[in-house]
Amino acid sequence: MSNYEPLQMTRSRRAILRELSSAEHHPTADEVYQRVRRTIPRISLATVYRNLDILTRHGMIRTLADADGQRRYDATLEDHCHVRCEVCGRVDDVHVVPLEAVERSITDASGYSISGYSLSFAGVCPRCAGGGRRGAEDAS
Amino acid sequence: MSNYEPLQMTRSRRAILRELSSAEHHPTADEVYQRVRRTIPRISLATVYRNLDILTRHGMIRTLADADGQRRYDATLEDHCHVRCEVCGRVDDVHVVPLEAVERSITDASGYSISGYSLSFAGVCPRCAGGGRRGAEDAS
């Protein structure tokens, strides 16, 4: 899952990718925009969104679902865990392996006080993988 | 993390909770709205949103972050895994324990074709747990 059509490495694209790679804490699209603007003042927010999406589809970055409204982006490709602070919303990486009694180690490793975890897989369901190209609305 | 101020069990609130408990696949706010309308035709979508939020803050239901725009709600309180179809967006529960080589079992148990997982914990970071009541914007 990391190729599509070829893609040019434009100035905007490179700047966005570089900014994201050097960012320490999973910036939102707007945060990436603000930072890239220091290099390319006339860049458009729409360009940032479009490229974050394209880079994600090409498997060059990851888009994270935030419990709050906005998405966050991550230049780290390997699967890893995240801790999101329920107060300020910041998202940090956590480097621990499985779960079970992981909450304990997560607490130790990150200093966060954990109240719960959320593990979700992404994939294609049988309904969509099989026959029809479009997923059933609410088939059961 | 499951109490706040007291809360009345109004007709709307009860209907929303009941509808969510009997729903099989993590409905969106609008889906809950559509279903509750069959019982309370004049209920407002804002009321549904407000109550889903209140019930979540009271630990009576869970709010799920969807990679797509909209949130989904879950009446199952215990931590468990979810599989989201990248095509139709539906979210199913998965009953397996840890991860490691879990992708395999997830695939078998759900029939989904898994392309990756996302495990994130929720909690309060040291910065927010300690001193200030407000989380630092971007302190590092």
Add this chain to the structure above:
DNA sequence: CTGGTAATAGGAATCGTTACTAATACCTGA
């Protein structure tokens, strides 16, 4: 009942994200 507080309906307002379009950047081949 009656007064006081919590909750609601309805609709406007927000805000993150997308869509659209004319203008540019970029690439490739002559």
Add this chain to the structure above:
DNA sequence: TCAGGTATTAGTAACGATTCCTATTACCAG
């Protein structure tokens, strides 16, 4: 180096999910 053709962009309008606002209504205790 230059022209032609395609990909990308800036700027802005449009969208849709969620939240806010406020007059009205439901609910509860006394």
